[in-house]
Amino acid sequence: MEVKELNPIFHTHLDTTSSACRWWSKETVAVVTGGNKGIGFAVAKQLAEQGLTVILTARDVGRGEQAVETLRSRFGLRHVNFRQLDVSDPCSIAAFVSQFRRDFGLLDILVNNAAVSFNEINENSVKHAEKVMRTNFYGPKLLIEALLPFFRRSPSRGRILNLSSRLGSLTRVGNPRLKAMLESDALTEEQIEEEVVRKFLIAVKEGTWEGKGWPAHWTDYAVSKLALNAYSRVLARRLRAAGGKLTISVNCFCPGFTQTSMTRGRGTHSADDAARYGVALALLPPDLLTTGNFYVAVTGPGGVSSKL
Numbered sequence: 001m002e003v004k005e006l007n008p009i010f011h012t013h014l015d016t017t018s019s020a021c022r023w024w025s026k027e028t029v030a031v032v033t034g035g036n037k038g039i040g041f042a043v044a045k046q047l048a049e050q051g052l053t054v055i056l057t058a059r060d061v062g063r064g065e066q067a068v069e070t071l072r073s074r075f076g077l078r079h080v081n082f083r084q085l086d087v088s089d090p091c092s093i094a095a096f097v098s099q100f101r102r103d104f105g106l107l108d109i110l111v112n113n114a115a116v117s118f119n120e121i122n123e124n125s126v127k128h129a130e131k132v133m134r135t136n137f138y139g140p141k142l143l144i145e146a147l148l149p150f151f152r153r154s155p156s157r158g159r160i161l162n163l164s165s166r167l168g169s170l171t172r173v174g175n176p177r178l179k180a181m182l183e184s185d186a187l188t189e190e191q192i193e194e195e196v197v198r199k200f201l202i203a204v205k206e207g208t209w210e211g212k213g214w215p216a217h218w219t220d221y222a223v224s225k226l227a228l229n230a231y232s233r234v235l236a237r238r239l240r241a242a243g244g245k246l247t248i249s250v251n252c253f254c255p256g257f258t259q260t261s262m263t264r265g266r267g268t269h270s271a272d273d274a275a276r277y278g279v280a281l282a283l284l285p286p287d288l289l290t291t292g293n294f295y296v297a298v299t300g301p302g303g304v305s306s307k308l
């Protein structure tokens with residue numbers, strides 16, 4: 001995916017989400033995965049604070065219900081609903097989508113936030129590579145494909161925001177053939193699954209993955225995000241070609257090194273800071289809406305800033 005320089009208008013929008021450029025209302029429906037803690041919880045909270053109807057999903061019923069209860073009782077947010085969703089389980093996705101169709105019917109925003117990593121900061125084990133791919137790549141992909149029919153079909157309305165990581169950016173790929181394939185405009189979903197995800201998992205199984213040009217840090221997690229970025233770019237192209245006008249945008253967002261469970265509480269900023277950028281992206285005014293981009297939050301003297 002393309003990483004672009006920060007657009008100054010985007011900065012302005014970050015300060016004004018609650019005023020002039022507000023295109024949403026409480027009829028605007030947003031689904032957030034992995035919403036019980038960390039960045040997902042902060043995104044769900046901030047979307048609800050903006051007045052949208054939020055469906056906070058979590059794989060664990062107790063943790064998800066507790067998160068919604070907190071948003072209602074401590075923050076006074078009424079339009080927050082809990083639904084169970086384990087993104088690594090296709091049956092759970094099917095059950096969620098069927099409930100969604102019955103209870104809500106129309107969708108405006110999908111934030112694919114849920115993900116796992118099993119490594120400590122300086123570790124690089126690939127012991128859980130299969131689970132990492134199932135959760136971080138296949139999970140968002142299957143959920144998107146299952147929810148696509150429910151997006152409201154009006155111009156610049158639907159938004160898909162995939163939480164990704166700079167660890168999975170193309171600059172981290174050392175294999176020139178793989179990099180060229182991923183950069184190509186002719187890249188297909190089949191190539192992403194076969195040449196990236198399956199090939200990596202086979203190499204892990206055979207113990208031959210090291211020294212082959214895969215990203216060097218948190219390799220299984222990085223490959224899952226590399227594949228998610230690539231799929232997002234191909235999907236953005238597919239949706240653009242299908243609609244003519246932009247009806248559903250697809251972007252990826254790296255929140256930067258954030259203090260959550262995934263980083264064992266280390267990081268340069270809080271989940272709330274990271275979520276502020278994610279929410280601003282999800283709520284971009286229709287005239288500023290982009291698609292097929294990778295936004296990267298960077299830490300600067302003024303806190304977190306974001307690069308388009």
Ligand SMILES: NC(=O)c1ccc[n+]([C@@H]2O[C@H](COP(=O)([O-])OP(=O)(O)OC[C@H]3O[C@@H](n4cnc5c(N)ncnc54)[C@H](OP(=O)(O)O)[C@@H]3O)[C@@H](O)[C@H]2O)c1
Nearest residue numbers: 034038039059086087088113114115163257258260261262
């Ligand atoms: N923190 C960072 O520095 C950083 C940097 C770059 C990108 N990101 C990305 O930002 C997103 C949020 O990460 P975070 O730092 O907030 O991590 P986190 O605190 O570990 O939260 C991850 C969330 O995902 C949920 N989850 C895990 N597996 C799931 C599954 N199979 N189905 C549904 N939910 C599942 C977790 O639920 P449980 O509570 O049940 O485990 C939790 O709610 C992720 O996509 C991550 O890759 C984070």
